[in-house]
Amino acid sequence: MSASAGTGVAGGVATPARPLRRNYARRYAGFIVPAAVVVVAVIVFPWVFTLYMSVHDWKIGGARSYVGLENYITLFSDERFGWAVLRTLWFTLLAVVAPMVLGVLAAVCFHRKFPLRGVARTIFILPMMATPVAVALVWTMMFHPQLGVLNWILTSLGLPPSAWVYDASTVIPTLVLVETWHWTPLVMLIVLGGLASLPTDPYEAAKIDGANGWQAFRHITLPLLMPFIVVSLIIRTIDALKAFDTIFVITQGGPGTASETINILLYLQAFAFYQMGYASAIVVVFFAIIILLALALLWTRSRARIA
Amino acid sequence: MRKFKRIASQAGFGFAVLMLISPAILVFLWMISLSLKNEVDNMAFPPVFVPDPPTLANFAEVFARNDFLTYTLNSIITSFGATALAIAVGVPAGYGIAKMRATRAAVLILIARITPGLSYLIPLFLLFQWLGLTGTLTPIVVTHLVITVPIVVWVMIGFFEGLPGELEEAALVDGATIWQAFRHVALPLSRPGITVATILSFIFSWNNFIFAVVLAGRETRTLPVAVYNVLTFEQVSWGPLAAAALLVTAPVLLLTLIAQKEIVTGLTAGGVKGG
Numbered sequence: 266m267s268a269s270a271g272t273g274v275a276g277g278v279a280t281p282a283r284p285l286r287r288n289y290a291r292r293y294a295g296f297i298v299p300a301a302v303v304v305v306a307v308i309v310f311p312w313v314f315t316l317y318m319s320v321h322d323w324k325i326g327g328a329r330s331y332v333g334l335e336n337y338i339t340l341f342s343d344e345r346f347g348w349a350v351l352r353t354l355w356f357t358l359l360a361v362v363a364p365m366v367l368g369v370l371a372a373v374c375f376h377r378k379f380p381l382r383g384v385a386r387t388i389f390i391l392p393m394m395a396t397p398v399a400v401a402l403v404w405t406m407m408f409h410p411q412l413g414v415l416n417w418i419l420t421s422l423g424l425p426p427s428a429w430v431y432d433a434s435t436v437i438p439t440l441v442l443v444e445t446w447h448w449t450p451l452v453m454l455i456v457l458g459g460l461a462s463l464p465t466d467p468y469e470a471a472k473i474d475g476a477n478g479w480q481a482f483r484h485i486t487l488p489l490l491m492p493f494i495v496v497s498l499i500i501r502t503i504d505a506l507k508a509f510d511t512i513f514v515i516t517q518g519g520p521g522t523a524s525e526t527i528n529i530l531l532y533l534q535a536f537a538f539y540q541m542g543y544a545s546a547i548v549v550v551f552f553a554i555i556i557l558l559a560l561a562l563l564w565t566r567s568r569a570r571i572a
Numbered sequence: 573m574r575k576f577k578r579i580a581s582q583a584g585f586g587f588a589v590l591m592l593i594s595p596a597i598l599v600f601l602w603m604i605s606l607s608l609k610n611e612v613d614n615m616a617f618p619p620v621f622v623p624d625p626p627t628l629a630n631f632a633e634v635f636a637r638n639d640f641l642t643y644t645l646n647s648i649i650t651s652f653g654a655t656a657l658a659i660a661v662g663v664p665a666g667y668g669i670a671k672m673r674a675t676r677a678a679v680l681i682l683i684a685r686i687t688p689g690l691s692y693l694i695p696l697f698l699l700f701q702w703l704g705l706t707g708t709l710t711p712i713v714v715t716h717l718v719i720t721v722p723i724v725v726w727v728m729i730g731f732f733e734g735l736p737g738e739l740e741e742a743a744l745v746d747g748a749t750i751w752q753a754f755r756h757v758a759l760p761l762s763r764p765g766i767t768v769a770t771i772l773s774f775i776f777s778w779n780n781f782i783f784a785v786v787l788a789g790r791e792t793r794t795l796p797v798a799v800y801n802v803l804t805f806e807q808v809s810w811g812p813l814a815a816a817a818l819l820v821t822a823p824v825l826l827l828t829l830i831a832q833k834e835i836v837t838g839l840t841a842g843g844v845k846g847g
Contacts, residue, residue, distance in 0.1 A: 292750055296668030297677065299661040300725060307692065307718050308684045314695035325698075371592050379589070387832055388593045391600065394828040394835070396779045398796035399817035403603045406810050414602060414619045421618075446595050451839065458840035507688045510781045514800055528688060535694050536786050548691040555686055 315545045323542035336546035345522065346530065346547070350554070352437065353506060353526040359441040360448075360505040365498060367445065368452025369490075373482070375453065376460040393450040401514035404443050405430075408515075430516050433523035440524055443511045448504060452497045459493030460486075495566040499559055506555050527551050600825075606814030607631070614810045630815035640816070642791065643798040649709055650784070650794055651777040654716035658724040658773050663766060666728025667754055678729060684722045689782045692718050697786060707789040715783040720773035727772065727838055731765030732758065768838040771831050775824045795820040 319336055323329045340346055375386050392400070407415045408429035416426040429439045467485045476484070509528045512518070518525035518533070525533075531551065535544035606614055607630050608623040634640055669677045692715065700711040739761070740753040748756070784794040793801065799816045828835060 290672040293668040293671040295751075296664040296671075296754070297674070300665030300721060301677075303657075303661050303717055303721055304680065304684070307696065307714060307721075308680075308687075310699075311692040311695040312687070315691060318694065325701075367592070370588075374585070374589055374592060377585070379585070385589055385593055387829065388596050390832070390836070391825060391828060392596050393839075394775055394779075394824050395600075396796055396817075396821040396824060398779075398781045398800050399821040400599065400603075402799060402813055402817045403599055403606070406606065406814070407599075407602065412615060412617050412619075417617065417619050446599065454836060454840050503686045507686075509688070509690070510796075513785075514781075528690060531688075531690050535690070536697075541694055541698065544694055548688070548694065551688060552691060555688070559686060 315548050318542050319545035319549050321542045323540075323545070325539040325541060329542070332542070336543050337550070339543065340546050340550060345525075346527075348522065349525050349527045349530045352524070353528075353554075356437055356441060356444075356508070356524075356526055357502060357505040359438065360444040360508065361498065361501050363441060363445040364449040364452050364501055365494070367449045368497065369456050369494065371449065371453040372456035372460055373486075375457055389453065390450045392447050395447075397447065397510040398514050400447070401443065401511045404511070405515050408439065430524070431520060433520055436516060436520065436524045440508075440512055440515065443515065444505065444508055447511070448501065451504075452501060455497040455500070456490060456493050459490045463489050492566075495562065499562045499566075502558055502562060503555060506558065527554075603814055603818055606810055607818045609811060611809050611811055630811035631819070633812045634816045634819060640798070643793050643795050646709060646712075646788075646792055647778060647795040650712050650716055651774050653709075653713040654720045654777045655770055655774045657713070658717060658720035659766065659770060662721050662724030662769065663728050663759075663762070664754070666725050667732050667758060667762075669725070669729050670732035678726075681722045681725050681729075684718070685726070689718070689780075693783065693786050700787065706787065707792065709792050711787045712784050712792060712794065715787060716777045716780060718783070719776050719780060723773040723776060724769040727769040728762070728765055731762055731768075735761055764834075767831075768834045771827060771834055772838045775827060775835075778824055 320331060320333055321329050322332045322335070371389065375382065375389070379385075407413050408431070410416060410426065410428055410431055413429070415429065419426050427439075428435050430436045463486065467489075468481060471481045471485060507528060508526065509532070512524055512526060512529055513532065516524045518529040527547065528551075531544055531547045534540045534547060605621060605623060608626040608628075609620060610627050610629065613620040613623065665677075668674070696711070696715055700706050705711050735758065740757045743753040743757050744750065779796065780794075781796040781800070784792075784797045785800065788794065788797050799813070799820055802813060802816060
C-alpha cells in the first residue's frame, strides 16, 4: 500500500524529467543481477520445469514420454486426490480460524501495559521460532494414548481421554492444535504492529461520547485493524495450505489416509512412488489452489476497503 | 465496590495472559522434563513432572551416537552457507529493487514465498541427480537458498526504502560511482537491516526439514532430518529422543531470546517465514 503511494508521489514529481529518471533507475540493474541468477536457477527454473514434467509420463529410472494432459485427467478422476483436497481445505479452515481468533486476542492483551509484559511476549513468540520437527517429536510423545501427558491432564480435569492422532476422527483437529500452537504468534505480531500504529484521537472522542470498552473495540479498533488482520489472514491461509513438517513427522498422513493432505500426497507420489510426472501435475493444481485462495482473500480486502 | 471490580478485572486479565502463554510453557517444560528423566520415570503414569534426581544420561547417549556431531556440523554448514550466500546476493538486490522501485521483482519474491517447498524439490532433485551431486552437502545448501534469498531480499527492500536517500545523492554529486555510494554510504547504514535478515534466514534455514529429508543421504543429514530418522527407523526411548529434540531447537530458541527485538521487527514488517 505505502509502496504504491510512494511510487505515485515520486512519479508525479519526476514527470518533466522522466527519461532521465528511467535511465537513472536502470543503472541500478547491476545490483540485482547476482540475485536474479540465483532466483532463476533455484526458483524460476523449477516452476517452468515442473510445468514441462507435468505433461510427461516421467518415472525415475524408467522411460519418459509426452502424454499431454493425461496426468491432469488422471488426477481429476483420482478419488484419493479429491479427498486430499477436501482434507486440506478442512485443515486450512480450522488452522486459519483458531490462530486468527487467538492471535487477535493475544495482540489486544499484549498491547496493554502490564508487569513482565516483555517476558510474557517472549515466551509467547518462542513456539514460532522453535524447530517444527523437534517440537513435533515432543507432541507425539504427549499424544500417546496411554502414557501421554495430555490424556493425564484431560482425565485429571474429569474429561474423557482422547485418541488424539491415533483415530481418524480426531487426527485433523489434533494436527490443527499443533499448527495453532506454532503459528498464533505470527498473527499476534502482525496485529500487534497494527495496534501500535493506531491513532489515539478516535478513542478520546469515543470516551467523551460515553462509549464503553467493547464498543470502542468493535467500532474503532477492529475497522482500523482490518488491513493488518487481512494481511495475517492471507499469510496464515497460505501457510496452512502448505503445512508439511508437523503432519509428516507426527502422522505421515495416517491413520490410513485420514490426515493425507495435498502436500503429503505430493511427497508420496514424488519421493515414495517416484511418479515425477504425476506429482508435477499435483504441484501445478496445488499451486493454482493456493493462488486462487490468495487472490480471493485479496479481492475481499479491496471490497472491504471500498465499503 | 468499584475497587473490587477493578481488582477482579485485573485478575481476569492476568488469567487470560497466563492462558495464552501456558501452551508454550507446557510444551517446552515437558520437553526439558523428558530429557532429564530416566526411562522409568518417562514411562510412568500418572506422569512424573519434576526429574528426581535429574540425569544427564539422555544427553550423554545422544552424543555417544557417533553421527550426532556429523549432523550438527552439516546443519551448521548448511545454515551458515545458505545465509551467507543469500546476504551476498540479496543485500545488493534489495538495494537495487528499492532504488529502481521494481515492484515486479518484489512480486516475484512474493510468489516464491507462497510456493510450497515440495514443488521446488521435484525438478531440483532430478537436476542434482543428473549433475551427480547427490550425497554431498551442495544440493542442500543450494535448495536452502530458496528460503533464505527471498527472506533477505524482502527484509532489505523494506529497509532500503526506509533509508533517506540524501546522503547517497550527496556522494553521487561529489563524483562517487553508484557502487561506491552503495558500498560506503548505504551499506554501513543498513547494518541493522542486515542483522535482521541474517537472523531470520539463519533460523528458518536451521529449522527447515523438507529439503534435507528428500536430498540428504546418510552422511549429509541435517539435524531435523536426523532426529526424524531416529524416531521412525529405530526404537529409541523417549528420554534420548527428547534430549536430541532439545539440542536441535536450543540454538534457535537462544537466538530468539537474545535477538528478540530484531526478530519482531523483521517479522512484523514482512510476515516472512520460510518453507
